[in-house]
Structure formats: C-alpha cells, structure tokens
Amino acid sequence: MSAPKTLYDKIWDAHVAHEAEDGTCLLYIDRHLVHEVTSPQAFEGLRMAGRTVRAPDKTIAVPDHNVPTTTDRVQGIDNEESRIQVDALDVNAKEFGIHYYPVSDVRQGIVHIVGPEQGWTLPGMTVVCGDSHTATHGAFGSLAHGIGTSEVEHVLATQTLIQKKSKNMKVEITGSLLPGVTAKDITMNVIGKTGTAGGTGYVIEYCGQAIEALSMEGRMTVCNMAIEGGARAGLIAPDQKTFDYCNGRPNAPKGSDWDLALENWKGLYTDEDANFDQIITIKAEDIAPSVTWGTSPEDVLPIDAVVPAPEDFKGGKIEAVKRALAYMGLTPGQKLSDVEIDTVFIGSCTNGRIEDLRAAAEVLKGQKIKNGMRAMVVPGSGLVRAQAEEEGLAQIFMDAGFEWRMAGCSMCLAMNPDQLAPEERCAATSNRNFEGRQGRGGRTHLLSPAMAAAASITGKLTDIRTFNGGA
C-alpha cells in the first residue's frame, strides 16, 4: 500500500510532468487565468521569441484591475495608461486565440470570480494566474496560486511551471461559528494567529466542521486570503456542495465526462494518517467578528477590542506598529468600535460574490447610510450584479444610499478611479490594508460584508452582534 497522502500531495503527484534529480519539477497547469496588468510583458515576450500559447483552450483572460466601475465605461476608459493595458489584452487575446471576456460582456468581472462562475475552475486542477489571490480557487480542492509575469510567460509557452513542492499545513476550524461570525472572520483570525509569514513555504488545507459548513462562496473567501498568511495556496477538500456548484456551469464537464470527473473528484481528500508539517487548530466559537487596525492583515482583533500599543509586540514589529498607528491615525487604548469611518467599500475577490451582497443587503434593508458617508458596492462580476438586481438587492443598496457599480477590482487596489484620498478612512471587505493600498494615505479597515454594511449606517466600526439598526 502506498503511503497516506494529503490532498495537496495527491494533486501535486497527478501534475508532475517531469522531475529532475534534485526534486525540481515541471508541474502541468490545467487552467491559466490572465488579466491585463501582469500579462502584457509576457505576451510581448512570446511575440519577441516567435512563440505561441501552447494550450489556448486552457487559457482564459478577462480585464478587471484597471476597468472603471461606472456605467459610462462602455464609452471607453478615460485614463490613457489603463486604456492601453486593456486594449493590449484585447489584442493579445485575439492574436493568441485564448478565451476572453471583454469589458462589454456581461460575464466580465474579477478573474477569480469569473473562473469559478464559468466552470473553468474544477476540483483537482492546477490553476495559476498572475495574481496572488489565485488562492481563491483552492476552495474547489484545486491547487491554485499566484505567479509573476515571467512565470505567466512560461505557462503560456509551455503549460507548465518549474516548481519544488511546498510543505503541508493543516488549519482545522472545529465546531460551529457563532451568530454574526463569517468566513471572512475565520480567514482573518487564521492570519492573526500565524502572522503574514506563518504560511510561507506551505500549502494550507483548511478543514473541520466550521469549514465544511461554509457555502462555496464562504470557502472561496477563506482560501482567497491564504496568501495574506504567506501561503501561496489554500485548499479545501471538495464535497457534495462543490460538485453541486460545478454541475451545469458553462465549462464544466457534461454527460459521461461529468460522471468520470465526479468519480475522480471523490478521491480528492487527505488520507487518514497523512503527514502535515504543521497543524493549527482554532475553535470556531473563539472567533469573534473582527476588524484590522493596522497596515498588515495580521493586525486583526475582535471588534470589541481596543487599539494595541507598540510595546504589546516584540522585535521588529514594535517599529512597524508605531509606523502603522501613525499612518492609521489611531491611539493605543482607543476602542475599535469608536473608530469613525468616511467610506465603505463592498466588493473584491474576497467578498464580491452574491452571498456577500445578500449579507450586506440584509443589514441595510430599510436603513440609510450615515449622512456624508461615501459607500459603494462593486459586484464581483456582471453576472453577480445581474443576480443581485433580480433578487432586489441592488434596490436595497441604492435606497440606503450606496452607489451601485459595474464589476471589477475597483477600490480593493485602486488602480481605477475608485480611490481613497489621504487620511480618508474606509471599512472595506477586501483583503489588504497595506499603506497606500486603496489610495495614497488612505486608511483601510478590513472586515466582513455585514460589518461593512453596519458601519455605513452608524458611521463607525460596529459590532454586528449588538447592532440593531440605525437608531
């Protein structure tokens, strides 16, 4: 009998096309997702060398980072550099014959939302993209991670990556989440526990009752932020929920292919007694609705906590915390629930799916955002937007005072016109609170969609457990 394997071991082993004596492998890539920011230099490299895309049918492109999210975007992109980048993707997609969802297509959206939605992402696959949040696709039990532009070119040309195997980490969330606690709180709390470098060199498998109980949307939220904990990839074993989500998607297998695929996918789990190099266990009931206070995703605390002091930390983190508090304009000891905010951003590949919009709309129903608040919802894809309109969620957002936008990455990284001004403080459902991330000098607090919605009404970071409307 062969040695017991983890889920990661199984997917890895199934994709090694070549292994050198020193363990350097050529890992075969099943799906390559491409967006406009990290690909132009790669396509140009192919062109210069007279190379083609080896597997255009496994390559899917969509512009998302630069695209404006206002409805007038169909008339073209004002910013010249952004326009050139999106135009370059248009040209490259046509020239190299890859699948493409242009800005005008209702299926356009954030690449990590489009992939699963269109059935490109399936269990057991290897998925890469020139974007660190590729980890999202791990929710399907696929090995998915971000790559640099040189590697994008390598995958385009050879459909493989030169890789060495990572280590295995298990993150188990036992028990059930308490009311008001979401997938976002799980993933932020894991990072709070491991630190942003804790996952470096590892692939994380998330498991346990609380993970199994999550919807596919929630699982994508958890895996999405694996990279903020330093792990290139996060994985969740596929189950009936995964199969039901995939079944019937435009690019999912059909008929006898589906049956064959399903049989294969049912073997995608970690064997009993398989070895993990590190195991972290968190009790679901110990996780509270959480927010970040600093400029690193590891700077996370329960909403009822207070802003920490630099001396609460050790080593190089002390200076980093001093810098973060100055940047964020916060004082040690200040209650997080007293922090007043100017702006609310709901969207991103972390929390821009239909379930996220439902959770926010539930809080906003019949409410108004605080006077002077700037609030926007940017659905993760055109199809999420259409569904939210059909379900009446869009109307709830607009009635509350939110701007209802077109799909894209938007204010998560502020490459398009959606940006924070210096010292503007934002409650954001996105994934990074780095200095300048949402606009130079902008201050980001990461939280869940429901918490973001509550903050838009009260004008402060708000505990969703005790929130009882905009009284």
Place this chain on the structure above:
Amino acid sequence: MEKFTNVSGVAAPMPLVNIDTDMIIPKQFLKTIKRSGLGVNLFDEMRYNLDGSEISNFVLNKPAYRNAEIIVAGENFGCGSSREHAPWALKDFGISVVISESYADIFYSNCFKNGILPIMLPKEAIDVLMEDASKGENARISVDLENQTVSATDGTEYIFEVDAFKKHCLMNGLDDIGLTFQKIDAVDAYEKAQIETKPWL
C-alpha cells in the same frame, strides 16, 4: 537574462518588517506594458512627497545610498501581491541583492527570474549587516554567489543557502522557458496521457 555577477557595494538599511510589494512599487505604476523604467518609482510613496519632491530622510534619498546595490531588510520582505514590477523596479534602480531573514514566496521566486539574488540569513547575521549598512559608504558588503557567502566589513563571512538549480540559472543568466523546451517531450507525453485519463480537462 543577464548573468549575476558578484557584488561589493553599499547596502541600504531598511529594518522595517513586512515591507510589502505595494510599498516597493505602488499600483499606479503597474499600468505600464513594459518591464523597464520603474526604478524612479521604487518605494515611491516612501520616497517622494505628494508634490514629487524627495522625502530627505528616506534611505535611498540620502547621498550615501543613492547608488546602493544591496538592501538589508526586515523579515518577510516582498509580501503581498505577485507583481513582478517589484523586482523590475529594484533591478532598474540598481539593486541586485536583498538580504533578509525571510521573503514571501512569490516575490522570492520572481527575483531569480530577474537577476536579483534574495539572500536569507538568520537574525544574528542580519543584525550585524544592518549595522554595517547603516554606516553608508564607509561599509561595503560583499556577496559571492558561487561560494554562497556574504562578507561583513569586519571580514566575517556568512554562508547562505540557495537552491542549486536557481543558483545555476542565475549564474549563467539562463532563460527558464528555453530550459523547459529541452524537456518538452515529457510535457507532450503528460498531455497525451491526460486526454486519455481525464478527458474533461
């Protein structure tokens, strides 16, 4: 890719931990469709005021460090996004070696594709090298890739680990794609088998 040559130069001290790729090259400079010209915007928001004038106390703006070839940094350097613009900007500025306790995986891998050597050393060595680096032009740090050593000004040599394949590619300026094409038969065979066993892919 250019061959990596040994470096003996001024090292800029950046003791901050978790220096992320948004700091190294903010997103507004990712709109380029070229790889070149990003050096001027390296650490842009730490380096320039809003009006474009230099922030004088930022390390790379100090006279001693304007031609630095090495950065000695706090742990988890290069965390955050996969943007290869980060190593492009470092290289374009003139940095060919970074020395830190640890790096984010994607950044680490991106460095080797661009002729940059990211060196990992334990805290005790970093403390010494950080102190050296703070002496500016009076302290040159030497890096020898072939022998895998970093020499501090007092002559102490620190040996670092580096993957043999990555070292080989860096020293010879080898192009990954060209190397993979030498093994493309294995990829052909893999694909052929996959069509048989996993037709849904």
